[in-house]
Amino acid sequence: MTPATYIGHHLTFLNHPVGQGNFWSLHVDTLVTSIILGGLVFGFLSWVVRGATAGVPGKRQAFVEVCIDFVNEQVKGIFDKSFSFVAPLALTVFVWVLLMNAMDFLPVDIVSKGLKAVGVHEFRIVPTADVNTTFALALAVWLLMIGFAIKVKGVGGFIHELFCAPFGMAKITANPLSWIGALLLAIANFGMNLIEYLSKPLSHSLRLFGNMYAGEIIFLLLWMWASTGVIGTTAAAILGLGWSIFHILIVALQAFIFMMLTIVYISMAHEHH
Amino acid sequence: MDINLTLLAQAVVFAAFIWFTARFVWPPLMRVVEERQKTIADGLAAAERGMKSLEDASARSDEALKSARAQAQDILAAANKQAVQIVEQAKATAKAEGDRIVGAAREETQREVAQAKDQLRKQVGELAVAGAAKILKREIDPKAHADVLNELAARV
Numbered sequence: 001m002t003p004a005t006y007i008g009h010h011l012t013f014l015n016h017p018v019g020q021g022n023f024w025s026l027h028v029d030t031l032v033t034s035i036i037l038g039g040l041v042f043g044f045l046s047w048v049v050r051g052a053t054a055g056v057p058g059k060r061q062a063f064v065e066v067c068i069d070f071v072n073e074q075v076k077g078i079f080d081k082s083f084s085f086v087a088p089l090a091l092t093v094f095v096w097v098l099l100m101n102a103m104d105f106l107p108v109d110i111v112s113k114g115l116k117a118v119g120v121h122e123f124r125i126v127p128t129a130d131v132n133t134t135f136a137l138a139l140a141v142w143l144l145m146i147g148f149a150i151k152v153k154g155v156g157g158f159i160h161e162l163f164c165a166p167f168g169m170a171k172i173t174a175n176p177l178s179w180i181g182a183l184l185l186a187i188a189n190f191g192m193n194l195i196e197y198l199s200k201p202l203s204h205s206l207r208l209f210g211n212m213y214a215g216e217i218i219f220l221l222l223w224m225w226a227s228t229g230v231i232g233t234t235a236a237a238i239l240g241l242g243w244s245i246f247h248i249l250i251v252a253l254q255a256f257i258f259m260m261l262t263i264v265y266i267s268m269a270h271e272h273h
Numbered sequence: 274m275d276i277n278l279t280l281l282a283q284a285v286v287f288a289a290f291i292w293f294t295a296r297f298v299w300p301p302l303m304r305v306v307e308e309r310q311k312t313i314a315d316g317l318a319a320a321e322r323g324m325k326s327l328e329d330a331s332a333r334s335d336e337a338l339k340s341a342r343a344q345a346q347d348i349l350a351a352a353n354k355q356a357v358q359i360v361e362q363a364k365a366t367a368k369a370e371g372d373r374i375v376g377a378a379r380e381e382t383q384r385e386v387a388q389a390k391d392q393l394r395k396q397v398g399e400l401a402v403a404g405a406a407k408i409l410k411r412e413i414d415p416k417a418h419a420d421v422l423n424e425l426a427a428r429v
Contacts, residue, residue: 018278027279034283038290046297054308068302088299092291127283132276136283140291 006227007220010108012122013130027130034127037099045095067095074260078267086266089144090259093137097208098255100127104215104247109223128254129212131205138205141262145200149269157272162193165273204261211254215247398422 014029048064057065071094075087103126115123127133150158163186170182222243226236402422 013275022275023277025277025279026282027277030279031282031286035286038286042290042293042298046293049298049302049305052302052305054305054312057309065302065306068299069306072303085295088295089291091299092287092294096287096290130279132279133283135276136280137287139280140284140287 003224006224007217009122010112010220011124011216013124014120014122027124027132029123029125030127030130030133033103033125034096034100034133037103037127038096041095041099042092067091071259075263078260078263079270086263089266090263093141093262094255094259097128097137097258098252100133101208101212101251101255103127104129104212104219104251105244107223108216108219126212126216128208129216131209134205134209135201137208137258138201141204141265142197142201145265145269146197148266152270153272161273163189165189166192200265204258204265208254208258211250215243215250218243394427398425401425 013027015025016028017025019025045064048060052061052064068091071091072087075090079086106125108125111125112123115121124130146158149161153161167185167189170178170185172178172182219240222236222240225232226240227233402418
């Protein structure tokens with residue numbers, strides 16, 4: 001097995017075509033892993049919450065409360081308005097992304113050996129290393145952002161801001177030159193807003209994707225080295241341990257950043273210019 | 274990067290999880306947390322009230338102690354005054370009684386002196402009469418010479 005086939009094998013999705021063309025296919029591995037993880041963690045949360053008591057909480061409830069309170073504090077710190085929807089959204093994003101990122105810690109070769117035994121030959125275990133997942137999340141947040149902006153400012157206010165922020169509006173007088181000035185300013189404003197609205201979901205999703213993908217690649221390179229003999233195995237084990245420990249930080253940090261950006265984008269949508 | 278239908282599927286899954294969290298996880302837990310916060314706040318407020326009433330009670334007891342002390346002081350002062358008064362009164366009574374006794378004794382003495390003087394005078398008169406009778410060798414009629422005798426007695 002050459003390095004290229006090894007890495008290529010681990011970077012191939014379990015693709016299931018559902019129609020004609022490249023677009024009409026599903027990454028079964030991404031979907032299954034993310035749904036199982038989400039089902040587990042949100043099932044766990046709702047199970048704990050159902051048995052929650054207002055009295056002295058047990059260890060399990062205390063843990064869940066600490067997690068939820070952590071998210072709640074972040075939301076409160078950014079939002080000073082009602083955040084009845086944003087806080088659960090942030091919790092969903094944080095917990096789900098954290099778990100999907102954490103799949104990076106599973107030893108890929110053991111997982112793929114096990115799956116091969118049941119007839120699955122290609123499987124990528126980290127859903128956030130699939131750009132579809134990160135784009136799905138980022139675009140959902142983006143739509144919510146636009147939805148909140150329209151809800152807060154109205155359709156008119158939203159369109160007004162597209163053309164009148166961030167540079168403001170020129171005063172229109174009887175002078176025809178001022179009309180041209182106003183038009184140019186509106187175009188500049190719209191251009192800036194266009195860039196902003198495009199860059200938000202792109203940076204939001206690609207940051208997470210890039211980090212997780214890079215982490216996955218580095219693991220793969222280390223495991224490939226591990227197959228080259230005693231020295232390679234020892235070195236890869238030591239470096240793999242180091243990278244895993246460092247990756248704990250990245251996994252948690254990227255989940256946290258993704259959540260924070262979600263909150264920030266939605267709170268920005270509430271701002272009036 | 275192969276964008277495909279997975280994106281939409283993941284977005285739907287995401288929406289479902291958001292809905293689930295917003296419906297079944299967040300509100301019940303927040304309710305529980307807020308309830309506990311309220312309980313703790315109530316407890317703290319009750320403790321505050323207890324502390325306050327303790328302060329009030331100790332202030333009241335201080336007040337009562339102070340007034341009792343003042344009252345005791347007053348009573349003591351009054352008792353002292355009364356004692357002094359009683360002693361003064363007793364002194365005065367005793368003095369009056371003593372004066373009275375002394376006066377009575379003096380009167381008695383004077384009376385006895387006067388009596389003794391009278392007796393003496395009488396005896397002197399009698400002696401004078403007896404002497405005169407011896408000198409004159411005859412009976413003198415005391416009646417006839419009463420004025421002389423009395424003059425004599427008065428001179429003694």
